[in-house]
Amino acid sequence: MTDIQIQLDRVADDAHLLDVRDLFIEFHTRDGIAKVINGVSYHLDAGEALAVLGESGSGKSVTAQAIMGILDIPPGKIVSGQICYNGRDLLSLPEKERRQVRGKEIAMVFQDALSALNPVFPVGWQISETLRHREGVARADALRRAVELMELVRIPAAKQRLRDYPHEFSGGMRQRVMIAMSLALSPKILIADEPTTALDVTVQAQVMDLLAELRRELHMAMILITHDLGVVADVADRIAVMYAGRIVEHADVHDLYAVQGHPYTKGLIDSIPRLDHKGQELATIQGLPPSLMDIPRGCPFHPRCPYRKDPICSTQVPTDQRLASGTRTSRCHFAKEVLDGTAA
Amino acid sequence: MAPQRETILRVENIAKYFPITRGIVFQTKIGEVKAVDGVSFDLAKGETVGVVGESGCGKSTLARLIMRLEHPTRGQVFYQDRDIFAMPGSALRRLRRNIQMVMQDPYTSLNPRMTVGDIIGEPFEIHRDVAPRGDRRRKVQELLDYVGLNPEHISRYPHQFSGGQRQRIGIARALALRPKIIVCDEPVSALDVSIQAQVINLLERLQNELGLAYIFIAHDLSVVRHISDRVAVMYLGKVVEIGTEDEIYGRPTHPYTQALLSAVPVPDPTARAHRDVIRLEGDVPSPANPPSGCRFRTRCWKAKPICTEQEPPLTAQQADPHLSACHFAELRHVVA
Numbered sequence: 001m002t003d004i005q006i007q008l009d010r011v012a013d014d015a016h017l018l019d020v021r022d023l024f025i026e027f028h029t030r031d032g033i034a035k036v037i038n039g040v041s042y043h044l045d046a047g048e049a050l051a052v053l054g055e056s057g058s059g060k061s062v063t064a065q066a067i068m069g070i071l072d073i074p075p076g077k078i079v080s081g082q083i084c085y086n087g088r089d090l091l092s093l094p095e096k097e098r099r100q101v102r103g104k105e106i107a108m109v110f111q112d113a114l115s116a117l118n119p120v121f122p123v124g125w126q127i128s129e130t131l132r133h134r135e136g137v138a139r140a141d142a143l144r145r146a147v148e149l150m151e152l153v154r155i156p157a158a159k160q161r162l163r164d165y166p167h168e169f170s171g172g173m174r175q176r177v178m179i180a181m182s183l184a185l186s187p188k189i190l191i192a193d194e195p196t197t198a199l200d201v202t203v204q205a206q207v208m209d210l211l212a213e214l215r216r217e218l219h220m221a222m223i224l225i226t227h228d229l230g231v232v233a234d235v236a237d238r239i240a241v242m243y244a245g246r247i248v249e250h251a252d253v254h255d256l257y258a259v260q261g262h263p264y265t266k267g268l269i270d271s272i273p274r275l276d277h278k279g280q281e282l283a284t285i286q287g288l289p290p291s292l293m294d295i296p297r298g299c300p301f302h303p304r305c306p307y308r309k310d311p312i313c314s315t316q317v318p319t320d321q322r323l324a325s326g327t328r329t330s331r332c333h334f335a336k337e338v339l340d341g342t343a344a
Numbered sequence: 345m346a347p348q349r350e351t352i353l354r355v356e357n358i359a360k361y362f363p364i365t366r367g368i369v370f371q372t373k374i375g376e377v378k379a380v381d382g383v384s385f386d387l388a389k390g391e392t393v394g395v396v397g398e399s400g401c402g403k404s405t406l407a408r409l410i411m412r413l414e415h416p417t418r419g420q421v422f423y424q425d426r427d428i429f430a431m432p433g434s435a436l437r438r439l440r441r442n443i444q445m446v447m448q449d450p451y452t453s454l455n456p457r458m459t460v461g462d463i464i465g466e467p468f469e470i471h472r473d474v475a476p477r478g479d480r481r482r483k484v485q486e487l488l489d490y491v492g493l494n495p496e497h498i499s500r501y502p503h504q505f506s507g508g509q510r511q512r513i514g515i516a517r518a519l520a521l522r523p524k525i526i527v528c529d530e531p532v533s534a535l536d537v538s539i540q541a542q543v544i545n546l547l548e549r550l551q552n553e554l555g556l557a558y559i560f561i562a563h564d565l566s567v568v569r570h571i572s573d574r575v576a577v578m579y580l581g582k583v584v585e586i587g588t589e590d591e592i593y594g595r596p597t598h599p600y601t602q603a604l605l606s607a608v609p610v611p612d613p614t615a616r617a618h619r620d621v622i623r624l625e626g627d628v629p630s631p632a633n634p635p636s637g638c639r640f641r642t643r644c645w646k647a648k649p650i651c652t653e654q655e656p657p658l659t660a661q662q663a664d665p666h667l668s669a670c671h672f673a674e675l676r677h678v679v680a
């Protein structure tokens with residue numbers, strides 16, 4: 001066991017496995033300062049699956065990159081906040097210790113497996129290299145372990161495919177290779193950032209099933225980042241909805257789909273066409289997400305909100321309102337009314 | 345059922361094979377990609393036919409054939425009973441006005457160096473009779489307004505618009521010549537959900553007001569159900585099942601359609617428990633070397649020897665009268 005792990009294992013029981021607290025991140029670019037993450041908080045317990053849902057640009061990936069310690073700094077800048085893993089703030093760890101956490105405690109898979117894998121090395125070599133480099137495993141053992149990992153992610157004829165290059169795998173198989181690689185060091189948390197967005201629907205279903213099975217088999221916690229409301233419903237326990245760098249609603253998956261406590265979430269769910277019946281005209285959310293260089297005053301969603309009441313919504317930033325079941329929250333001045341259906 | 349409407353477009357047994365070549369100077373053909381391989385369907389005035397299928401099954405090639413951007417290996421496309429590949433020049437000009445296209449990527453399908461006014465007005469340059477020169481600016485502004493964009497933004501460039509707005513620009517350009525048919529190739533696939541709904545509603549409004557017919561290609565089955573009257577399901581260059589929206593989603597008889605429907609993640613965790621789960625093995629085979637007989641047999645759980653030997657015809661089935669190409673077609677209710 002490494003030093004860090006011993007230290008990490010000693011922390012208080014009541015702490016969450018992962019606790020992101022009030023995170024603020026900016027990007028300093030030539031065009032100005034983009035306030036990309038504006039007070040994000042979420043947590044994850046051992047074995048749990050949290051979905052982070054939001055449209056493109058809402059800050060899902062940047063938050064994950066900050067957790068992994070792979071954020072582009074500069075232009076990125078973590079302004080404030082904490083990311084506690086087993087009670088220790090990763091943001092205050094020296095890079096050497098941080099590196100110990102990456103891959104071994106928290107690992108990540110990306111949307112685009114082809115660009116995340118090295119094209120000039122066989123996949124077996126890439127998986128085994130992680131083990132040799134990080135764990136000091138001997139070459140033959142590392143290769144044997146690589147085969148096991150490829151079998152774990154259900155790659156057929158794994159042993160024969162050890163010497164194949166990434167481009168020789170289909171899209172779905174490549175995503176499995178990347179998942180195998182992320183599991184090499186037996187992480188406690190797997191962050192999957194849009195892992196199936198680039199895949200066809202039948203292959204997407206296979207990969208999502210695999211992730212759900214692995215999570216159960218390995219008792220691993222998972223953060224599933226997606227823009228697809230359908231994907232979330234199938235795997236997550238809880239869901240955090242992001243808008244303009246904030247978590248605007250947070251609830252158990254069942255509760256969230258049954259009824260929404262934030263106008264943005266409600267708008268999203270109402271605007272998707274259904275598979276099971278033809279449906280009438282789709283509801284829409286008017287307008288566009290704000291520029292992160294110029295986020296509206298008050299509630300960032302107010303210019304698009306059908307329930308807005310002035311002056312409060314256009315001047316006061318809403319804080320988290322607790323709703324019905326203890327853990328459910330919504331960042332809306334009228335969260336309770338929206339949830340009850342009494343907001344107008 | 346809607347009353348029988350006048351057929352405006354008829355696709356007959358169309359096929360497009362792309363050669364696979366080796367060598368640079370002396371190219372030798374070493375094979376063929378059967379991108380589209382004998383597709384037939386028709387489209388009525390004001391109707392929407394959806395085309396679904398996984399990537400590489402030939403949807404875009406089919407669209408390009410209908411647009412006459414590709415020449416077919418065999419088969420025909422009839423626009424108002426005239427073969428578009430055998431039309432003389434004058435008829436072709438009219439055809440180009442009547443069939444327009446909207447593409448997936450609003451980022452690359454618009455010329456970044458042209459203003460929105462020039463992009464939307466470009467068709468008027470070619471078809472001068474539609475809008476006399478002095479009238480063009482006003483026409484373009486009308487179009488902008490019509491698709492929900494600010495007419496004052498006529499001099500802006502594409503990068504100054506969001507993805508959804510760019511798709512509206514593409515739609516305005518397609519509408520400029522008052523077409524009868526718009527072929528939409530994944531028009532909302534690149535858009536976020538909340539923006540996607542705006543564009544779908546716009547397309548539906550335009551259809552109602554202008555009587556447009558759409559060929560609507562997408563890989564999102566929920567979107568296709570929402571917008572389509574009839575739906576064709578493609579697999580490796582072939583239509584495996586075609587019927588009304590209700591038939592394809594409510595009473596599918598082809599195993600591929602059933603698997604496709606079953607794979608769609610549904611945004612309703614309580615529905616999950618009641619769903620029929622079908623999981624296919626592996627990926628789609630290469631269209632350069634499709635399986636013999638039924639092309640789906642390598643991934644099909646029902647496959648028997650006959651499936652290797654005989655290609656199943658697309659015909660009305662005992663299980664349900666809509667067309668399906670399976671030796672063992674049977675009803676299975678996948679979507680609750």
Ligand SMILES: Nc1ncnc2c1ncn2[C@@H]1O[C@H](COP(=O)(O)OP(=O)(O)O)[C@@H](O)[C@H]1O
Nearest residue numbers: 027036055056057058059060061062063072075
């Ligand atoms: N390296 C970077 N430099 C500048 N801006 C960035 C960078 N990475 C991300 N951003 C900006 O941060 C915002 C959030 O991005 P991201 O977290 O990737 O969104 P998503 O929710 O789609 O994953 C976006 O506006 C994006 O443009």
Ligand SMILES: Nc1ncnc2c1ncn2[C@@H]1O[C@H](COP(=O)(O)OP(=O)(O)O)[C@@H](O)[C@H]1O
Nearest residue numbers: 362377379398399400401402403404405406631
């Ligand atoms: N110009 C081309 N040359 C060679 N092969 C092509 C060409 N265009 C498409 N193909 C091939 O034809 C098949 C069908 O492609 P496409 O029509 O784009 O499918 P889809 O739109 O359903 O994803 C694919 O295997 C693709 O690689």
Ligand SMILES: [Mg+2]
Nearest residue numbers: 060061062193
């Ligand atoms: Mg992202």
Ligand SMILES: [Mg+2]
Nearest residue numbers: 403404405529
């Ligand atoms: Mg295509």
